[in-house]
Amino acid sequence: xxxxxxxxxxxxxxxxxxxxxxxxxxxxxxxxxxxxxxxxxxxxxxxxxxxxxxxxxxxxxxxxxxxxxxxxxxxxxxxxxxxxxxxxxxxxxxxxxxxxxxxxxxxxxxxxxxxxxxxxxxxxxxxxxxxxxxxxxxxxxxxxxxxxxxxxxxxxxxxxxxxxxxxxxxxxxxxxxxxxxxxxxxxxxxxxxxxxxxxxxxxxxxxxxxxxxxxxxxxxxxxxxxxxxxxxxxxxxxxxxxxxxxxxxxxxxxxxxxxxxxxxxxxxxxxxxxxxxxxxxxxxxxxxxxxxxxxxxxxxxxxxxxxxxxxxxxxxxxxxxxxxx
Amino acid sequence: xxxxxxxxxxxxxxxxxxxxxxxxxxxxxxxxxxxxxxxxxxxxxxxxxxxxxxxxxxxxxxxxxxxxxxxxxxxxxxxxxxxxxxxxxxxxxxxxxxxxxxxxxxxxxxxxxxxxxxxxxxxxxxxxxxxxxxxxxxxxxxxxxxxxxxxxxxxxxxxxxxxxxxxxxxxxxxxxxxxxxxxxxxxxxxxxxxxxxxxxxxxxxxxxx
Numbered sequence: 001x002x003x004x005x006x007x008x009x010x011x012x013x014x015x016x017x018x019x020x021x022x023x024x025x026x027x028x029x030x031x032x033x034x035x036x037x038x039x040x041x042x043x044x045x046x047x048x049x050x051x052x053x054x055x056x057x058x059x060x061x062x063x064x065x066x067x068x069x070x071x072x073x074x075x076x077x078x079x080x081x082x083x084x085x086x087x088x089x090x091x092x093x094x095x096x097x098x099x100x101x102x103x104x105x106x107x108x109x110x111x112x113x114x115x116x117x118x119x120x121x122x123x124x125x126x127x128x129x130x131x132x133x134x135x136x137x138x139x140x141x142x143x144x145x146x147x148x149x150x151x152x153x154x155x156x157x158x159x160x161x162x163x164x165x166x167x168x169x170x171x172x173x174x175x176x177x178x179x180x181x182x183x184x185x186x187x188x189x190x191x192x193x194x195x196x197x198x199x200x201x202x203x204x205x206x207x208x209x210x211x212x213x214x215x216x217x218x219x220x221x222x223x224x225x226x227x228x229x230x231x232x233x234x235x236x237x238x239x240x241x242x243x244x245x246x247x248x249x250x251x252x253x254x255x256x257x258x259x260x261x262x263x264x265x266x267x268x269x270x271x272x273x274x275x276x277x278x279x280x281x282x283x284x285x286x287x288x289x290x291x292x293x294x295x296x297x298x299x300x301x302x303x304x305x306x307x308x309x310x311x312x313x314x315x316x317x318x319x320x321x322x323x324x325x
Numbered sequence: 326x327x328x329x330x331x332x333x334x335x336x337x338x339x340x341x342x343x344x345x346x347x348x349x350x351x352x353x354x355x356x357x358x359x360x361x362x363x364x365x366x367x368x369x370x371x372x373x374x375x376x377x378x379x380x381x382x383x384x385x386x387x388x389x390x391x392x393x394x395x396x397x398x399x400x401x402x403x404x405x406x407x408x409x410x411x412x413x414x415x416x417x418x419x420x421x422x423x424x425x426x427x428x429x430x431x432x433x434x435x436x437x438x439x440x441x442x443x444x445x446x447x448x449x450x451x452x453x454x455x456x457x458x459x460x461x462x463x464x465x466x467x468x469x470x471x472x473x474x475x476x477x478x479x480x481x482x483x484x485x486x487x488x489x490x491x492x493x494x495x496x497x498x499x500x501x502x503x504x505x506x507x508x509x510x511x512x513x514x515x516x517x518x519x520x521x522x523x524x525x526x527x528x529x530x531x532x533x534x
Contacts, residue, residue, distance in 0.1 A: 282405070
C-alpha cells in the first residue's frame with residue numbers, strides 16, 4: 001500500500017522541473033560557450049563542505065540557512081552554500097602564481113522559511129577569475145558578461161555598477177559601518193537624516209554627501225558631478241576607477257551606477273555589479289572584485305567573480321514570454 | 326504606472342489623509358466598496374492587504390511600493406527591500422509590560438512572555454542575555470498575565486489605556502514604531518522617477534508638519 005508520502009514532496013524541494021529543463025540547458029549552453037571561449041576551466045565542486053570553511057570567511061554568517069549534519073569525523077558538514085569559497089580554497093591548494101580561470105554550474109542549498117514562495121535549492125552558474133588584478137581582470141569579466149547578456153534574449157536589462165572601495169571609504173570616514181550598511185541597504189532617506197543628526201561632528205562636506213547618498217544613482221552624470229565636488233583622494237580614486245571601467249565597456253547602453261550599493265559580501269574590495277530584468281524581483285546576475293577574500297587563506301591574491309542566478313533568469317524569460325505573447 | 330500595497334485599517338486611513346493632503350486623487354480609494362484593486366487618476370494602482378502580505382508582495386515584486394508599519398518589518402524575516410521613508414504617522418512603540426510586581430520579583434524559572442511578535446521579543450531578551458519562554462498569542466496579548474499564562478508581554482503600545490484598564494504597567498520601552506514606505510529593489514531601478522516623485526511629495530508634506 002502506498003501512503004500519502006509516496007506522492008508528496010517535502011516543502012524544501014523544488015519539484016521535478018520538466019517544462020523548464022530545455023530552457024535551462026539552453027541558457028547553460030550559451031553561458032558555457034562564452035566561458036569556454038575565454039578559456040575558463042569548468043569545475044565540479046563537492047556538495048559537502050565543512051561549515052568551518054564558510055564561517056572562516058563570513059563573519060556575520062547566517063548559520064540558520066545552512067543545511068547541515070554531523071559527519072563521520074564528528075565535524076559539522078554543510079550542503080554547498082556557495083561556489084566562491086570552495087574555489088578559492090582550490091586555487092590556494094594549487095600553490096600557483098598563474099591566473100586561475102574557473103567556471104561552475106550547480107545548485108546551492110539554503111534553508112528558507114516555508115510557504116513564502118522561496119527556493120531552498122537554487123541553480124547557479126558563474127566564473128571566478130583569480131590573480132588578474134585591476135582593470136584588466138574587471139574588463140575580462142565585464143566583457144564576458146556583455147557577451148552573454150544579449151544571448152539570454154531578455155529585453156530591457158540594466159547593468160548596474162557600484163564600488164566597494166567608495167563604500168568602505170565612506171564607512172571609514174564616518175566610523176560607523178554597521179549603521180551605514182543598514183541605512184544604505186534600505187536606501188532610507190529618513191534613517192540617513194537621523195544618522196547625520198547623531199553624528200553632528202562630521203565635516204559639512206561629508207554630511208552633505210551622506211544626505212545625498214541614498215539616492216545617488218543613475219547615469220554617468222552622477223559620477224561626474226560628484227567628482228567635481230569631492231576632495232577626498234580615496235573617494236576620487238574609486239570614482240575614477242568606475243569611470244575608467246565605464247569608458248572601456250563595449251556596450252554603454254543600459255549601464256547605470258549606484259553609489260549606495262552595499263557590498264553583499266564583506267570581502268568585496270572595489271568593483272561590484274548587478275544585472276536586473278524588469279521581470280525578476282531580484283537581480284539575475286551579481287558579481288564583484290574581492291581582493292581580500294584570500295587573506296582568509298593567508299594569501300594576498302586578487303580575484304573577481306560573477307554568479308548567474310538561473311532560477312531568476314528562467315523566471316524572467318518565462319514571464320517576459322507571457323507578457324509579450 | 327506604479328502599484329502600491331497599503332496595510333488595511335488604521336494605516337489605510339492615515340495614508341488616505343496623507344495622499345489627499347499631497348494632492349492625489351483618493352476618491353476611488355474612499356469609495357472602493359468590495360474591490361480589491363483600485364486605479365486612481367494619478368496612474369496608481371492600489372491594493373489593500375494585511376500587513377504581512379504587503380511585505381510578501383514586495384518580496385515577489387507584485388507591487389512596487391508598500392505602506393506598512395515598522396512593527397511588521399521588524400518581525401519579518403525578509404529584509405531585502407528599500408525602506409525609503411518614515412511617514413511619521415501611526416506612531417507607537419514596542420514595550421515590555423507586566424503587573425508592577427514584575428519589577429522586583431525574582432524568578433526561579435524562565436520568565437514567560439506573551440507576544441504577537443516572537444522575533445522582536447527574542448531579540449530584546451537576547452540583548453539582555455536573558456533566557457525566556459516566549460508564547461505566541463494571536464489575539465489580545467494582555468490576556469497573558471491577566472489569566473496567569475505568562476509573567477509579562479511584549480506588545481505595541483499606543484495610548485496605554487488597555488494596559489492600564491487591566492492593571493498592567495510599562496516596564497521598559499523596546500523600540501519606536503511608525504508607518505514606513507518600502508519599495509521593491511528592482512522596481513526602484515525601473516521606476517525610480519515615479520517612485521521618487523511620490524516619495525518627494527510625501528517628504529515635503531511631512532517636513533512641513
